[in-house]
Structure formats: structure tokens, C-alpha cells
Amino acid sequence: MAIEVRIPTILRSYTGGAKVVEGAGDTLGDLLTDLDSRHAGLKARLVTDAGALHRFVNVYVNDEDVRFLGALDAKLNDGDSVTILPAVAGGAFGFAAAAALSQHRASVAGRVAHDAAVAAH
Amino acid sequence: MLSIDRSIVEAIVAHARRDHPDEACGVVAGPAGSDIPTRHIPMDNAARSMTFYEFDSMEQLRVWREMDDRDEEPVVIYHSHTATEAYPSRTDVSFAGEPGAHYLLVSTREPDTEEIRSFRIVDGVVTEEPVRIVDAAVDPHAVQSYMFGQSPATVDYECSGR
Known part of the structure; x- marks a missing residue:
């Protein structure tokens, strides 16, 4: 089989x-x-x-x-x-762009947290 | 060129308006090899987004199987752009996985008018094509006015009194 x-x-x-x-x-x-x-x-x-x-x-x-x-x-x-x-998907502002943006946001958030931690010391 | 019945276009536009400002999406199936869209299937936008659409994978499996069983294929795959023009985005192009389908885009950014355009998307290449909206020769659900010179089918319909 x-x-x-x-x-x-x-x-x-x-x-x-x-x-x-x-x-x-x-x-x-x-x-x-x-x-x-x-x-x-x-x-x-x-x-x-x-x-x-x-x-x-x-x-x-x-x-x-x-x-x-x-x-x-x-x-x-x-x-x-x-x-x-x-997969059927797409749209005006797409998955790739959304993923890139969320990664960018995550890295900005990480950097802000890092800066805050550095400033606190 | 995409030839599509007016009643189907109206149903697609109504779906797009209903889901605005979220993007709406769906399929028009037709007999395999015919290039004639006959059966409108509105699909859920699993992303429920103003800027992205995605078929629900389980609904898609069900609908694609049903088309297979009926010897149909997705003749038209449509979605709406709710704030931008009816032109395929880079995401639309990268996802376009049905080389035989007409990719129909409806823009609902204007409240009173819709922009409706159709594209072939094959191997990442977008080619716009004309859309011909046709009025059905015989609509069994509507009373039709008789005009001399119409097709025999229409005359039959008139004479049968149904």
C-alpha cells in the first residue's frame, strides 16, 4: 500500500x-x-x-x-x-509586509527595552 | 478576456460591500476547461483584515473537493481592496497559485462606484485583461420582456408560459 x-x-x-x-x-x-x-x-x-x-x-x-x-x-x-x-491569500497590504513590520516592531521594542535597561544602570 | 454574467458580478460587489472595510474574497467555479464562471462561492476571509485576505484552509479543502466532484475548476478568484486601487499587490502576485484562474479585483474605496478589473497571474507576471459583463440570455427566475430577434431559447421560454 x-x-x-x-x-x-x-x-x-x-x-x-x-x-x-x-x-x-x-x-x-x-x-x-x-x-x-x-x-x-x-x-x-x-x-x-x-x-x-x-x-x-x-x-x-x-x-x-x-x-x-x-x-x-x-x-x-x-x-x-x-x-x-x-494557499489562496493576498491583499492590499500583504502578509510579507505585515510580517516585516511586526519584526521591525519587535526589534524596536527590544531596542527600547535594552536602552531602558542601560539607562537604569 | 474574462466573460462573466452580470448577476455574478453584482453578487461579488454585494459581498465586497457587505464586508467593507474588511477585504472580501471568494471563488466563481465553472465547468473544467470551459473558462465560463457559473457558480459563485463567497468565502470567509480568515484574516478578517482591511489589508489582507486568506481563505480558511478547511473551507478551501471542502470547496476545492466539491469542485473536483462536480468536474469544475476555480475560473475566477476574487478579492476586494477597500482603500486602494483594484490592482494586484506584490503579496497577491506571490500567492497566486492558480495559473488558469482569472484574478478579479474589486475596489470599494469609493462609496458609490466600484472599480472591477481582472488579471492573469502566471509565474509572477501580471497581465491585465478586459472584463466583458454579459446579461444572461434566459433567467428562469425572472419575467423577461420579449424582443424580436432574441435567441430561440428565449422565444421558447416566452411561449412556454412558465
């Missing part, structure tokens, strides 16, 4: 056009490594250089979003069905 993986349109260039492929692995990470051995380049579209699941995709095991199952560490069993969908 194997794990059935449903591939979205945008990634079918890696699977020779196939909508469904099969793979094996004890975790989602293992499965993606296994798939990448036959569909080179697929994993890099799903996993960041830092080794996390990409923000631009949703991956489901059976009916669950893997973000709630441990992401790449999500456990898999033979007969599971994995579905990959493009």
Missing part, C-alpha cells in the same frame, strides 16, 4: 501532468523526499530553505490541515490520502 497524493495544477509540471501520484514515508517530510526522488523539484516548491512548510501551500492529510498535525513531522500511515492545494 502507498500514500495517495493529490497534486494541484500549478505543480503538475513536476509530475508529468499527473493529478494523483503515490509515495511512501512515515512522516510528511519523508513522503516529500520520496516524491522528490521521482519528481525532482517538487519538494523545493513545498518546503523552504529553512526546512519549514511553505506559506504558499496548504497540505492536508485525509481531512486535516497538517499545520495542526505537526507540519512536516505529521505522521503518515499506508492508505492515507494527502492533498496539496495552493
Whole structure:
């Protein structure tokens, strides 16, 4: 038995056009490594250089979003069905900008706290 | 070019107005390969934000499966910008993951008028396209006035008395 993986349109260039492929692995990470051995380049579209699941995709095991199952560490069993969908998101002032801003805010807050600590001494 | 029924555009605009000042988002499904948007599916904006939208991942799974079962595909993916123009932001472009879809943007920044524009977004390249709003030939729920020279379907409808 194997794990059935449903591939979205945008990634079918890696699977020779196939909508469904099969793979094996004890975790989602293992499965993606296994798939990448036959569909080179697929994993890099799903996993960041830092080794996390990409923000631009949703991956489901059976009916669950893997973000709630441990992401790449999500456990898999033979007969599971994995579905990959493009995350649909965007907006006038986007996620990337919002993330950059919150990081900037965090660093400003850290600096202010540091300055205050220095001033107190 | 995107050809889309007037009633669907009106429903999208109503959704965008209803959720203003938060961004609204959704899908119009159509038969696979047809390029004809027929079934309007308003989606929740899981981000509930004035500047960001995001489909709820579980709702998306349900809707995408339903489309698959019905042999449909997402012909149109729409969202609103509530304070800026109807043009894809860098975030819109980086997330655009349906190369076959028309990305429809509605701007609700003006209270009385809407700006509606459509784009193809493929491999990070944005191409604007014309939007043709079409009136349905036959609306089974409405009484239609008969005009000579309309399609046989419309004449049938008139004569059947339904």
C-alpha cells in the first residue's frame, strides 16, 4: 500500500501532468523526499530553505490541515490520502509586509527595552 | 478576456460591500476547461483584515473537493481592496497559485462606484485583461420582456408560459 497524493495544477509540471501520484514515508517530510526522488523539484516548491512548510501551500492529510498535525513531522500511515492545494491569500497590504513590520516592531521594542535597561544602570 | 454574467458580478460587489472595510474574497467555479464562471462561492476571509485576505484552509479543502466532484475548476478568484486601487499587490502576485484562474479585483474605496478589473497571474507576471459583463440570455427566475430577434431559447421560454 502507498500514500495517495493529490497534486494541484500549478505543480503538475513536476509530475508529468499527473493529478494523483503515490509515495511512501512515515512522516510528511519523508513522503516529500520520496516524491522528490521521482519528481525532482517538487519538494523545493513545498518546503523552504529553512526546512519549514511553505506559506504558499496548504497540505492536508485525509481531512486535516497538517499545520495542526505537526507540519512536516505529521505522521503518515499506508492508505492515507494527502492533498496539496495552493494557499489562496493576498491583499492590499500583504502578509510579507505585515510580517516585516511586526519584526521591525519587535526589534524596536527590544531596542527600547535594552536602552531602558542601560539607562537604569 | 474574462466573460462573466452580470448577476455574478453584482453578487461579488454585494459581498465586497457587505464586508467593507474588511477585504472580501471568494471563488466563481465553472465547468473544467470551459473558462465560463457559473457558480459563485463567497468565502470567509480568515484574516478578517482591511489589508489582507486568506481563505480558511478547511473551507478551501471542502470547496476545492466539491469542485473536483462536480468536474469544475476555480475560473475566477476574487478579492476586494477597500482603500486602494483594484490592482494586484506584490503579496497577491506571490500567492497566486492558480495559473488558469482569472484574478478579479474589486475596489470599494469609493462609496458609490466600484472599480472591477481582472488579471492573469502566471509565474509572477501580471497581465491585465478586459472584463466583458454579459446579461444572461434566459433567467428562469425572472419575467423577461420579449424582443424580436432574441435567441430561440428565449422565444421558447416566452411561449412556454412558465
